[in-house]
Amino acid sequence: HVSQRAGKYLQLGGGEPTRQLLRIVTPELRLELRSAIYAARQQDAPESRIVEFETDGGRRKIEVRVAPMDMPEHGRGMLLVLFQEHEPGVEALPPRTASAGPYIEPVVREIEDELLRTRDQLRTTVEQYETSLEELKASNEELQAINEELRSASEEIETSKEELQSVNEELTTLNHELKIKVDEVSHTNSDLQNLMSSTDIGVLFLDRQLNVKRFTPRAQDLFNVIPTDIGRPLAHVTHRLDCDDLHETAKLVLDSLRVVGRELTSRDGQRYLVRYLPYRSIEDRIEGVVLTFVDVTDLRDAVEGRRRSEAALVLTEERLGLALRDTPILIAVLDDPLAVVWGFLRNRELTGSADALLVLFPGDQGDQFIRVARDVLASRVGQRVELDLAVEISLITYDFRIEPRPGGLAVVGFDITPSKLAETTLLDADRRKDEFLATLSHELRNPLTPLKVALDVLNVATDPQQIAWCRDVMERQVAQLTQLVDELLDLSRITQGKIQLDRVNVDFALVMEARSRPRARCSSSTATSSTCSYRGKRCGSSATRAG
Template identity: 35%
Template sequence: MATPETLDQSLMVVGIGASAGGLEALQQFFSNIDPIEGVSFVVVQHLSPDYKSLMPELLARKTRMQVRHVVDGEEVLPGVVYILPPKNNLTMYAGKLFLTPQEPHLNLPIDLFFRSLAEDRGENAVGIILSGTGSDGTRGVRAIKEHGGLVLVQEEESATFDGMPRSAISTGIVDFVLPPDRMAGELRRLGTGLRTQEPRFPKRAAGRQDTLGKILALVKIKSGLDFSYYKENTIIRRIERRMSINQVESPEEYAAYLEKHPGEIGVLYKEFLIGVTKFFREPEAYECIAEKVLPELFNAKDPHEPLRIWVAGCSTGEEAYSLAITVNEYLAANELKTELKIFATDIDRDALAVAAQGAYPLSIAADASLDRLGRYFFKKGEVYQIQPHIRKQVIFAYHNLIKDPPFPRIDLVSCRNLLIYLQPVLQRKVLSHFQYSLAPQGFLFLGSSESVGDHANTFFPFENRWKLFRYHDDGRPRMPLPVSGGSLSVQKEQIDISATEGEAASPPRPDEGGDTLTTRLLERCMPPTLLVGRDRTVQHIFGDVNEFVQMRAGRPQADVTKIVRDDLAIPLSSALQRATKEGGDIHIRGVAYHIGEERRSVDIVVRSLGGGHGGGYLAVTFQTAENDDMHLESYDLKEGVKTRIRDLERELQYTKENLQATIEELETSNEELQATNEELLAANEELQSTNEELQSVNEELITVNAEYQSKIQELTELNDDLDNLMASTEVGTIFLDQALCIRKFTSAATVTFKIIDSDVGRPISDLSHRLQYPELEGDLRDVLGRNRELEREVRDEDGRWYLARLLPYASGLDDGGGVLLTLVDISRIKRAEESTRREHDLLIRILDSSPMATTMVDKDGFISYANRAAEAILGVNRKELAERRFNDGTFHILDCRGNPVKEEDLPFSIIKQTGDRVVNVRHAVLGADGERICLSITGNPVFDRHGRVEGAVFKFEPVPDLAPPQTS
């Protein structure tokens, strides 16, 4: 097998995907394109397995290139159009095409081939999407773009079915949207420039860094993102690609082009952000997470705490949803109720918008199993929609991984194939963020080509094959590393695109403005105060509250009732509850508390502050009385506790009663809904399966129908040509079937047969005719039975002659064929033959009556005619002469002196050698009685139409014998 190193790396392969309505688009495309040097084409269609594909012969009429079906394992050659045969999928590896049988319930041949094409050809791969329904090809064009290839899509207005073009265009990564006839010209224009080319950013070129910096600065102004710390080779390769497409020769010209065409900046920005993503990429890695990583995390986690996962660089969300599905499968298998929170972040807002919708093309069936599609997705039109309960577990947010602060207390960080695009300084920055984010013994999940580099002392390999690392907390402070210089300087923004209830961003802090004079005055002059949210979490502290707050060992608590002294917790909780329900200010006087052995008292004031998230905040103020004894008895702790308990008991009883009634109602409703839901699910699955099958069959039938329509059009044209040809030949022709019934006839046949259009289908024996041919029906049956030709010359009633030819009629159908009867008028030929015969007879009579002996010989020297005088002289009759040649030794030809004559000196030999003059010789022959007869012979050559000798005419007469008589 060939290896990639031995292939022509400049070979460009154009993959063309089409489905329903694609035949017309393909014909338009190939009608407008000539062979391009170093370019080959592979056409992949949705074909019905039950019908023979006519695509090669239909396209062969539209192009000068060779068109043929793919043969398994054949090498791709330039200038050839390869067609996928039915019942197969197609892949490409090492420059060769391989066929595999199609799976019965999954038919995405375009996606499958485009992915293998992208991996095999890289930047020399071109993907074209033409008319079709569904979304096959959408994932494939993304793969082609990820590997630096080119993508063209048919514009929706020109497509018979716009499903596939619309789905591909929605990715936002298509290079050209054109009608098929214009695609050909664009591809020819780009054909040479897109193949392996000289670098447009020479490494030692003067001003290289200045020009590159200018291009990146234009992108930064447009997008707010600085790509100066991305790997230079990757950035330059993407820029060079856009330069080739726009036919710009130098970096300086491209920088000027960007200034004049701001839209190109957005396209280049998109080129920088294209990432590799799909559902369950490297499925074995997800199996490893489910079997090894998740057990470790859940064994070490409090069941009441949520599992927190961060997917950095989530792109369009496939990675995040894949992890969500994997965790949910583990929770269901182990009957766990742990809450799951996945933070999925990226800097590409368009990709985040797609991820937030959670709707993906039907082609994801190639990545996610049918079981997962059924449980975690539902079909909505032409897309698979993620189930709501999975969607709520994933929070998509814009987040600049380099500049914005990382998420805290993360159990698993997934960042795959992002570090490979960053320079080492940014890699260290990102890894330091992950180190800060991860909880002790958390996990880091990287791409197959990535490593932790200098952080090997904190990230230990857990599963080397799948790049899973375990974080080891060494006890040192974990703060993200700063980046100097041109870091990604986008304005900090934390927009939660899809935050579910309870996951909103944190409320603004009162001191967000910095350490202002007002803040310092408040903290100095205000009594000890805690600003808490409605959820009782502390938001800010004013003054010295150390006397009232007591921090405990263990995980830090944010609930104000958990951090105040035990003596203050119950009255504070009661005050907070009343303030939340009733609003206004709640005063609790003389609350006693102890510091060591010392007993003190304090007034607790809870004020409700309007506004803000969740209905505002609560201010908890601790006011110490000047004379503690005045308030020692003001607040009876025991009575307060009793009152509080009674309130809680009444509230609990009311809640229990309501809850019980609600539970009973819900149980009844749930049972009914569950039964209905099961029925609906079963019906929906059946309908969905039936709909998918019908849709697939419909696409295949549309393709077959288009091929047949084209074939019918060709057959109609051929039939018209045949009718006109038969009418112009004036040859009577009748087509008969196996039963000798008329199938078709020409107008010339009505001269001899009394036949009209309504006679089609009648036996020929039912028709009368003018021929004197009683053996006609017997001959027809003889030809039909023996499968042989037969010719007869027959006359009609008017004396006209016809050549009747009876031929077996071969048919490609299973009808047994038939007989073809043709009648050619040969009356003129017969008249000419009669005239020639009469002339011949007259000539013979003349020659026979001539006293001069005359013979005629053919080109081989055989005597074809001798008159009576010749018979008399030679003493041989005509029948015997016809078996001899004029030079034959049986005549014992001698010269007139009795000497033998050499063959080259014989009369006909002389004529054949000279060919252009009359021969006069004297030779002797022995007569029938043995007597020597001396003859004077005159020979004239006879020429054919090309001037070659084809015979001769010899005249001879006896002359005196010059030889002396022989003595015994």
Template identity: 35%
Template sequence: MKYNVKIFATDLDRESIAFAGNGIYPAEIEKTVNRTRLQTFFTRVDAGYQVKPEIRKMIIFAPHNITKDPPFINTDLITCRNMLIYLQPDVQHRILSLFHFALHSHGFLFLGPSESIGRLANLFVPINTKWNIFQHADASGALALYQQASLLPVGAQAVKSSVARPQQAYFATRQTHIGGSSDTDELYRIFVEEHMPACVVIDDKQDVVSLHGDVNKYLALASGKPSNNVHKMFDSSISVAIVTAMSKIRKGSLEVVYDHVQTKGADHVRVSLVIRPLSHVVERFRNYVLVLFKDAERTPQFASTYGDMVTSVNQHVIELERELQMYQEKLQVTVEELETSNEELQATNEEIVAANEELQSTNEELHSVNEELLTINAEYQLNIQQLTELNNDMDNFLASTQIGTLFLDREMRVRRFTPAITKEINLLEVDIGKPISHISHHLKYDEMVQDAEKVLATSVPIEREIESKTGHWYSVRILPYRTAEQPIKGTVLTFVDITRMKQMNEELRKLSYAIEQSPSIVVITDPSGAIEYVNPKFCECTGFAQDEMVGRDIASLHVWGKTRRATLPYGVL
């Protein structure tokens, strides 16, 4: 026995709805589902097991916000388990009143074990308190309660939804509201459901936005990702007729009628379609269409005669010709759309060709620029290599020299120094950039910073001999640091160790004093015999002045000795 069952599976998350609509389960379900059920209800696919199409067609997967979107009315069973406990009490109250409004007069509500109907106990009859199964009690107060919850407009305004809602008699727009009582609304509902034909509203994108009345027998949901497109919701014969009529309406037709359209399903339902614009007044609904479904009249079945057979054949031929005409019209519309699309594609192609030419020109320019950049880069690489070698030479020179050198910028901060300077000034690599006044040293030179500032201001070098606390002597020269961009960019301090020279000068001073005070005659000549120095004792004994003897040949002393031997003390020469 077959049942016409429609199940609405809803959720806020569209990705979850799309995933559930595929109906694919992993191969691990073999461990929990017996083989008979697998063969009966599932089909083996690469990803595992997929629910058979005849079952999936019974289920409508749709995104739905239970607190904002209109309900699916005349529902026989609503299951909402373990969701209400996460909502505030006032929201729970609104949703439960919405459930009562949506249920059939004998429908059932199935809640979770931790949930209850609360203050709405008068609207539901408990069937099983253990499993929280309740039955609809009375529909008389449902609409008024639903309106009080601010979920249904008093005028029962038409609902626009992003998904298809079969059996959703949440009515077409009504401009005025008479009375406002629950009886009037109930009368309006009965009028729409029982006296108006089934109908759907379709937008300009060919998506079904609202369904009214019993349209279930015309639905033929396609497999795959859930969609509310007219081609996904109805049989192909109906969807082709609707789309063809929409094209005619866009061109100015006020109404399009197709009689005896037969579906291709197992039931072979015959239906007459009336397609007309939804509204000529409201601008936002001008491109919407209203599709009315009317059951085609069936011809009584009598005893077969030759005339009846001919009439039946002729009627069938007429229907086939009508269907052929409908498809020809659809084909013509499709051809026109394809021609328009082809023209647009040609224009787009021309634009793409022009853009491609521009890109090629730009590419050539970029290629030339790239070559120039490569040449400049090679030059820079050569310059960098030369600078690196020069820097290495300078580093080796400064490291090998015994002259301590200190470079200061205009703010008297350390820019660079040689290793030799670290013996007297406590400098480390981390001190570069610090003021020299913050660095300790062993020099008896408190005026070093002042002298550097003076050289920076006057550009006149300063030279001093400075003694260190360690006993060393240095010849300090402070020079301006000149560059091509700026005359003076800082100062350079050089420290030459003159300790050995100082010691030698002291020894020479002592030796010179000893010769000056010696009681013996001392004459110093160069290798050629020219006198360079005579001591005071010589001048005292000979009577000559020191200046007279400097430069004379030492041989002249021999002649002088013969002539004046008698006057000299014994043993002088």
């Protein structure tokens, strides 16, 4: 609170308005007011000060009183400041006592003068202090402004820090991606180096000036290059190829951007497929030429060998066709469902349908072939079977050999028709031989009986006629045995069925009479008798055998 008359003791300065009493009080009163306020707060008692100072209107004398006040509603530490102005000649000091003598007056004056000087010095010091305080206040304001600026700068720095942190994170991510890319490039470079080291192809990389940029180890087999030759012109590099226009061809490819390929021979006789290609970068820019050298010596030899093999195969097929044209063999390859994959029979292939082989079997022999084939497929064990085939207009017997193979069967049939005919002929010859032997046994038995009878008679005969008769019988039967032995030795007539009986009319009575004579002669000595009756007819027989 400020009273109405207190305004003449206050002085408002420029700048920011303030309610600080010590800042708005008249500068001449400021020091005494500060000391009085300090003393009143320390002693908690009223305190007064008298201040005299010069102004433009003359000399002034003001008493400053400070008294503590107890006002709980306004808080503690309330002070009441009173300004009272006195006349300059009026002393406000307490009256001196009568006991003070005249000798004290000079001392008091000297003390008062000293006090005045001290107050002037104190006032000067306070003014300097206030000036310094103002300067400090201005500096403080400047510092506050600087602090605000620094705060703004700090906020900007914080924002920049966040931005830098984001940029740092982006850079970290980018760095990680770049590291991955570098690793990939490193692995790719390693793979490329290993590929170039392990490949069997000579490669020579040239720049736009046709200088050597890079080469594979196999390129050193054709070119006299070492790692220090990187950057050396191609025209200065010696090689082992029978070609003198490598540089000109590479320049032509670089100018025309066309791929050139040709085959060259080295001085040691090796064949190489040489290709000239433009070197294209990732940006599709032409940055040089690539020369590749592929050793095709083995390939050429293989092609030549294949050509010779194909010619030999064609010749073999022709010879095989000629050999199989009249060969009685059937060859066929069947799949699992027994369909013909490939077959050959009597100079023609079994193609056109899956059952090209089965339709050739007559009657139920096709079913028999199917049964045997399925047994071979199930057991994976080969079998043999003899079956007939209707080929053209003939019925031919084949000995089939059916063997399992991956995915089907292999069938080979041999024509055994001549063998079968020969077997039939042999069986017929054997039958005729058996018939001949049976007849021969009977024929041999016939002469033996008269011989035995003649021998028996000869043993007991004493009559010369009987003895002559026995000799005659024995000679006749021995001749007949000789003739039978000669016929037995004629094997060709036996096998060919050329034995024939010479049939003549024989009087059976004479035969029986000739047969009965030995018996009659024997009967005469042994008292036996025999009776034979016949009708007197003739029959056709061999006279020798009948006799």
